[in-house]
Amino acid sequence: MTLTELKYIVAVARERHFGRAAEACFVSQPTLSVAIRKLEDELGVTLFERGGTEVGVTPIGQRIVAQAQKVLEESANLKEIAKQGHDPLSGALRVGVIYTIGPYLLPQLVPKLIEIAPQMPLLLQEYFTVRLLELLRQGEIDCAIMALPLPDAGLAIQPLYDEPFVVAVPKGHPLASRSHVNAEELKTETMLLLGTGHCFRDQVLEVCPELSRFSATNEGIQRTFEGSSLETIRHMVASGIGITVLPMSSVPAEPDERDLLRYIPFEEPVPDRRVVLAWRKSFPRTAAIETLITAIQACRLNGVTMLDASEQAA
Numbered sequence: 001m002t003l004t005e006l007k008y009i010v011a012v013a014r015e016r017h018f019g020r021a022a023e024a025c026f027v028s029q030p031t032l033s034v035a036i037r038k039l040e041d042e043l044g045v046t047l048f049e050r051g052g053t054e055v056g057v058t059p060i061g062q063r064i065v066a067q068a069q070k071v072l073e074e075s076a077n078l079k080e081i082a083k084q085g086h087d088p089l090s091g092a093l094r095v096g097v098i099y100t101i102g103p104y105l106l107p108q109l110v111p112k113l114i115e116i117a118p119q120m121p122l123l124l125q126e127y128f129t130v131r132l133l134e135l136l137r138q139g140e141i142d143c144a145i146m147a148l149p150l151p152d153a154g155l156a157i158q159p160l161y162d163e164p165f166v167v168a169v170p171k172g173h174p175l176a177s178r179s180h181v182n183a184e185e186l187k188t189e190t191m192l193l194l195g196t197g198h199c200f201r202d203q204v205l206e207v208c209p210e211l212s213r214f215s216a217t218n219e220g221i222q223r224t225f226e227g228s229s230l231e232t233i234r235h236m237v238a239s240g241i242g243i244t245v246l247p248m249s250s251v252p253a254e255p256d257e258r259d260l261l262r263y264i265p266f267e268e269p270v271p272d273r274r275v276v277l278a279w280r281k282s283f284p285r286t287a288a289i290e291t292l293i294t295a296i297q298a299c300r301l302n303g304v305t306m307l308d309a310s311e312q313a314a
Contacts, residue, residue, distance in 0.1 A: 001039060001043075003071070003072065003075055004035065005035050005036070005038070005039045006068040006072055007025060007072060008021065008025060008032050008035050008039075009036055009039065009047055009048075009064070009065055009068055010065055010068050010069055010072065010138060011024050011025050011032075012032075012036065012055060013048075013057050013061070013062075013065040014138065015055075016054045016055050016056070017054065017055055018032060018033055018055060036048070043064070045058075045061070046058055046060075046061070047060070047061035047064060047065070048061055069138050069139065072138075072139055073138075073139035073280070074282075077283070077284050081284050087119065088285060088287035089117045089119055089287055089288055089291060090119050090120065091119075092121045092123045093122055093285070093288050093292060094122075094123045094125070094140070094141040094143075095122050095123065095124055095141065095142065095143055095144065095145065095292070096124075096126070096127060096132040096136070096143070096144035096145070097124065097126055097132075097146075098126070098127070098128065098129055098132065098144075098145070098146050098147065098198075099126050099127075099198065099229065099230075100147075100194070100198060100247060100250075101146075101147070101247075101275060102124070102126045102145075103230070103250070104249040104250050104301065105249065105296070105299060105301065106124065108300065109122075109295055109296060109299055110122060112296075112298050116294065116295050116298075117288075117295075120288060120291065125141060128197045128199070129146050129147075129150065129151075129199045130151070130197070132146060133150065133151070136155065136278065136279070136280060137280075139280070142279060142280075142283055142285070142288070143277055143278060143279035143283070143289060143292065144277070144279070145275065145276075145296075146199070146275070146276060146278060147199055147200070147203070147273045147274065147275050147276070148273070148274045150276075150278065155278045155280060156278065156279050156280070156281045156283075157277070157278050158276060158277045158289075159274055159275075159276050160275045160276055160277055160293070160296050160306070160307060161274075161275050161296075161297075161301065161304040161305055161306045161307055162272050162273070162274050162275075162307065163247050163248050163249055163272055163273050163274075163275060163303070163304045163305075164248045164266070164270045164271070164272040164303060164304075165203075165204070165246065165247060165248065165270070165271045165272060165273070166245070166246055166248055166251055166264060166265055166266065166303075167181050167186065167244075167245055167246075167263070167264045167265075167266065168234065168237050168243060168244050168245070168261050168262070168264075169237065170237060170239075170240045170243070170260065170262075171259070171261065171262055172240075173243065173262070175243070175262075176264070178264050179264075180264065180265050180266065180267045181264045181265075181266060181267065182266075182267050183266060183267075186243070186245075189242065189243050190242035191204075191242055191243060191244065191245075192233045192236055192237060192241065192242045192243065193205075193233075193244070194228075194229075194230065194233065195228060200247065200273070203271070203273055204245045206271070230246060230250055237261060238260035245271075246263070248301075248302055248303030248304060249302055249303065249304055251263050251302055251303065253302040277292065
């Protein structure tokens with residue numbers, strides 16, 4: 001049994017496909033298949049149900065894959081501990097970030113971190129929250145910047161900042177001249193939303209629960225539209241298709257009269273989200289995590305409230 005074989009079975013369990021798992025491991029499919037068959041023979045059990053378009057994991061296979069993930073994580077920790085003996089900030093930090101945070105935080109964060117710890121480059125991945133949690137559990141990233149609530153437990157969590165939401169409307173919209181808007185008023189509007197899988201979509205639907213009913217029916221197709229990114233939706237709003245709700249960090253800090261959008265704050269209580277950094281409790285590079293938090297807190301995001309390091313996650 002080798003670490004390489006354990007890496008292969010974890011990849012197959014994740015991809016549910018031998019070909020895609022082989023590509024993820026940068027080996028040929030026959031090489032991966034032979035290695036997994038060898039491991040199954042050694043253990044005397046069948047790990048995967050072959051056949052059909054998707055590979056299934058047997059009940060005993062699920063237990064072995066879970067243990068393999070832990071072994072791979074601890075193996076990686078050995079290397080990190082050795083690095084810490086020389087320089088706790090040496091080596092890349094693998095950071096995941098959700099799609100609705102990355103475009104607005106990373107352009108400030110990366111230069112800050114280069115200034116604070118030039119020997120610790122960031123390896124960045126943008127994904128949905130569910131995928132980032134999976135990558136954390138598998139040890140494929142070291143930490144992730146996400147928004148509460150998280151559908152997972154057992155992670156160390158450091159609150160970073162609270163971010164209010166605003167309503168974005170076309171320049172000529174009846175709401176454009178308003179100083180504030182009530183969430184109840186939005187249910188009569190054509191609302192542009194992110195697609196399923198984005199946690200920000202779920203947060204907007206909490207603010208405007210009436211939209212959830214519309215988006216689940218045929219009528220909803222006429223009342224709500226879905227986009228793949230906040231920037232796509234922003235352009236759709238500018239063209240007059242509808243309105244949307246945005247996180248404050250995505251709003252330009254300086255108003256521009258040439259902008260085709262107007263950003264209207266919500267009335268109290270203002271809906272918001274809490275952005276946090278999450279990492280495995282077993283991750284050994286504490287100094288790297290602390291340095292990343294320091295760099296994030298040094299960023300100047302429009303309209304957000306940075307939280308003290310002593311703040312606890314809700």
